[in-house]
Amino acid sequence: MKKPIYIFSDGELKRKDNTLFFDNEKGRKYIPVENTSEIMLFGEVIINKRFLEFVSHSEIILHFFNHYGYYIGTYYPREHLNSGYMILKQAEYYNDKDKRLYIAKKFIEGAYKNMRHVLKYYQNRGKNLEDIICCIEELGETINSVISINELMAIEGNIRGAYYKAFDKILGNPDFKFGIRSKRPPKNSLNVLISFGNSLMYTLILSEIYKTHLDPRIGYLHSTNFRRFSLNLDVSEIFKPIIIDRVIFSVISKNIIKKDDFDGSAEGLILKEKAKKAFIEEYENKLMTTINHRSIGSNVSYCRLIRLELYKLEKHLMGEQEYTPFVAQW
């Protein structure tokens, strides 16, 4: 199984013949090309064209994050899996209003059911979430009847609004109050964690899309914008509640990340490097957790579930099997 590599320190990424290494005053660290799926760059890193040529050849994606831990962009090497057939199908389902709305609804349906699942879990553990669950269930029932993407986005916004209200009840930690959802920059610690986690999710799904025949620029819920990726944002909706939000709850409740893991600065709060690493460790563990997959008949990791989700979407586009989103059941 190929793994991502995270680089937090400053230094230079270099190629020597057919190997890669990271060089700084602390020494030289080799990067196993055959076992690396992507490189996540958080530190200040110098790279050159020779390096980019080699990562392209090795089909390794680079994701860049700025000083604050926000996603900046991706070096997405020339597509290595090209299926004209699949791209035309993807576009066909985008251009047809009904076909597009169907897929967009499925993404929101998956997001909604997974959010509800997370809440039900905490309700079973004695948290008073009855009102919130009722509220998002009412909203959830209306998903099927909407007739436009904008309406769908509005419902999604309302569901998420209600869902985030539950965070304070679940966490019960005054150091991590939700307040309102704030981005760029997030205004409080909890929002910093949500933004950081969501960025990780977007890049992971982008990396998985790279290994399929889908074009990440054609999304269904998020309008296609050929200047940026959108399909990964669509698919993230399904997985954010069950992967990122659960990681957030666990790092806070286990005291892995505490109030003093954040630094204030002119442009907002920054998660300290040590805390970023701790968050990623918990996140990687979550991704490696396996569940028994009924139709495949074996254990499948959360990370792999994402790939399967993309396969299901491909089969929907091929007119083989109607797409149904992954919904957690345990």
Add this chain to the structure above:
Amino acid sequence: MGIEVNGSLMQSYTICERQVWLMAHQIIPDQDHPYIEIGRIIDNTSYDRERKKLNFDNVVIDLVKNDKDNFLIGEVKKSSKAEKSARMQLLFYLYKLKQSGILAKGQLLFPEERKKVNVSLTDDAESEIIKAIDEITNIIHKEKAPVFIKIPYCKNCGYREFCLS
């Protein structure tokens, strides 16, 4: 659709029609699949000394050499388990060469097993290949992929998760 039959389609043909269709539409199997990785490594590292890849038409021949004045082409495979499909692939190459006026002999090479199997294009084999080309052409021109049918081969197939998801 301007798809031509090639060696890998011929190889798939004896295994699974769905695989033929998917491959022909460039929906290639999961490249992280361990067997596909192993195949790639064996192909890159075996028979280094005599290795000469040959490209012509839409055919890539793994290995070409002269064997006692005979022109010999080889196809490298991980295991002889799927010998029938490997044989069809090689016969297809021999047939393509014959059409270009080159008579050659074939050899299946299984470096892991230190085993070699001779293959020659008999009249029977030739008509089998012609029939197969015809049927493959039919499959790939179908509007939709042939439906998934579970077979023993699925267990180690790079399309396994695609088909089952």
